[in-house]
Amino acid sequence: MNNRIDRLVKAACSGDIFPPCINVEYDEYDLKLAEPLQIAKRLSEYMESQPCLFTSDNELVGMIRFDGSVPAALFPRTGHKFFKDACSKFYNKPQENLCTFEWQHSNADFGKIITAGLEGLRREIIEARKNFAYDIEKLNFLAGLEAMIRGIIRRSRQFAAECRKQAFESRSPARKNTLLRMADNCMRVPEHPARNFEEAVQCLYFCFMFQPDSIGRPDQYLYPLYRQGIADGSLTDEHARELLQELFVMIHAWTSHSSGNYDKGAESHFVIGGYTVEKKCAWNELSELILDALMELDLIRPQISLRWNSATPRAVLEKVLDCERKDKNKRIALVNDEPRINAMLKNGVPWETAFDYIMVGCNEPAFQGGISLGGNTTNIVRSLVNTLNNRRQEILNCRNFDSFYDIYEEELHQDLETILAYSNRFNMLRSMDCNVLTSLFITGCIERATSVTRGGALRARWCANFMGSTNLIDSLCIIKQFVFEEKRCSMETLLAALDADWQGFESLRASILNKGKFFGNNDELSNGVAQRFYTSVHTFADGRTDYFGHFICFGNLTGYNTHFARYGALTQATPDGRVAGSALLFGSGQANGKDKAGITSHLLSVAHMDPTGVMCGNSIMNLTIDENTVHDEESFRKLVMLVETYFKEGGLHLQLNHVSAEELIAARKDPDKYKSIRVRVSGFSAIFVNLTEAIQENVIARTVNPV
């Protein structure tokens, strides 16, 4: 890593690059303008009033922050008034111990801007206008978009002027040249298509400000210009690496030091690898360069996922896992294309869209130029609690597990219905906002002349996240095994034990914990129950759409908020031996030592749990392995084969922790001594000692699988 990048890393980590917001007084007269035009005008004024800040080490420019006075970038939701109102009612406020709202992601189609430039978008707007000749509202929206394009171009030229000014003042001939080149770049992009790799990265960085979320698949959309530069000798790997590193540093610097999420790594998650549109392995030299460039930086953002598929060579997986084991900042996760793309195709997403999916946030599948809806964190255990309490007489009459399960399925579907209704209501509320900035970068908004907040996006999907799905499956397993198959206890006794929170039933609880057939052990009973449960979820989801008409799926991650603990705190004892009030599990896997049959059984259970693909939303699989597995070369090679086999069998996601449980327990006791331990939590990584107690406990409870 060269000195310039090193200095930028230091500046980014000390917060020096983070720009201030300069207050702007907007003209009174613009109240007469239609909403999209007023927003575009104000945003343009706002941007123009902000200083063009960059350091003497920067070769990429464009950083800006919005202050919330006008609806700006969609991901941070700056200035989105109705969204803010809706959040004040729902965000972090679980309703009926069932459902809450977490956050939503959306992603610009950076590749398109690099290839077509804003001038390409302008042509699209002119085309779209023809379809809405008599629809004033739509025409106004398109006019707002067009005004926004002008505003963005002016802002870029403002940076060009600043670069020229500094070039004029600079005493260093080298820096002078660089600044003049930077000025040329700003005159060229994002207005026009980028002609070389450097312009492309400048365009990407500049536009990142208007939707600062995932940068998608940079190893694909930057590849043609990278190849061209290398082939004609105008670009070296060294220079490409430097540009990428500067991009990553500046993405890192975008999150404020004062943000509560500064030390978490979920923002700006992107992917490498995957498929090409011809269904070939998409891993290329640039994928490798991106990975190496990122690993050289001692930063916690952006994080990265390898998109594995059956065309991915083992050497690629080994390379990525090798980086993963050496990355103390825990930025790497792995996802499997096969089940995900299959699920999308089944839901009517065409291959041309599905092959190009990305990961965003903690671990949400998404599309470039698309939006991820839902994000509702839900207590899936409630459906079982309702079955046990509200349908008591009926379940006491059940002669077999099938008849019990039929009753349970009714409760499950009822809760899923409620969750979807809440989510739709939320989306209705926030659809009153109008966004003209991010809408430019989301596919469909121009064509439909509709704000992204109001359903303009063509590429989207809806997903809610289950907290406690493993508790639920385990509980169903125990009911099947203990009550109906082995008849170790009656339903009456089990219900009495749950009512008493196991007080007086310690022996039954011990017997459940010792003899229970829990999920994650690859046995017929628990695998069967898991598959049956997820098939029931599919029965609900199949053919159903959300408020905006997008297909729905489910997942199981927890975001930065610890809803799995909050729901648990309000949830009674459950048949899996869980006591009242204790945290629920999140993710697909098992914990608390219940995965007794070892790591391969655990992985196979997870890989086979969801035959319909309904869980191909925000699902995560955390695996904690003994640290020796990654230290010893022979074991490491076998770990690579383990992960590959898990994916071949249909596993959707995997992220690894390889610290010892003893180390984590010690860290809790003496946090000052262990400040540097980062762990993967739920699709994001964070400093272990800074996590809440509930998450710390969850991380420790996941079984360490010894070798």
Added chain:
Amino acid sequence: MNNKKALIFDIEKFAVHDGPGIRTVVFMKGCPLHCVWCHNPESQSFKAELFFNRTKCTNCGNCTAVCPAGSHKLFDGKHDFNREKCTSCGMCADNCPAEALKLSGVEMSVDEVMTEVLKDKIFYQNSGGGITLSGGEPLAHFDFSFALLTAAKSAGLHTAVETSGFAPREQIQKLFPLVDLWLWDIKCSPEKHKDLTGVPFEPILENLISVAAANGKIILRCPLVPGVNDEDAHLLNIARLANEVAGVQEIDLEPYHPMGEGKSSQLGRTESFHAAFASANDKLRWKNTISAHTQTPVHLY
């Protein structure tokens, strides 16, 4: 169908140090040797045994209520366990909420073991792995091991046997066509063998030579305990064996760890053996001494 049974005390998945690829190791209970440093003392007896971890016990009394032999009692609110009465039925362990009681040894048939082993077949196929028989001493369960290896071979699995090599020659010969890899223990120098393991070295050496003569592939596995069996003469002997016995592909050095020490007391045995972890210097000396006298790769765990 194969209903031959043996007492199994563990089936370990994703074993990565017991042969090539990802493997499942089947541990059989019972061993004719009694190595003083044995880190799996539960593997020695041919009978099921109960672990009792007093520090985990909460004196809840659940075990006293379910034990048919009356071996668990509460005296003044404290758990008292009379091991002599215990029949190792496991009822108490099933009902112990604190996991202070654990049964070691479950009787399983070849079919039952194979069902469990074949669950990971996809991992073996993708990694060149398979099944490893271990113990205890798998050859002390000859009929079972023979049947298990036959079943594994007919299922197309790579097979390995981890053994002390102490078994009747004709039994070992019967296994030749069924074993792809022998993980052969070399415990200590021939002079100390009887004292430290309870059996002489000579039959073990003769068996090893017969395996080599039949073109068997061999990895020498050498537990090394500082100050007990790590003298230069033994290290040189390991190197010489590797040089002189055809088919030795690798030497694995397994430094002593005191894991077995806590286990012995949980099995109601008096602790008689104590040793320290091997130091980095010890390990380096072992490896260098052996490597200086043989071309065979030396792997240190």
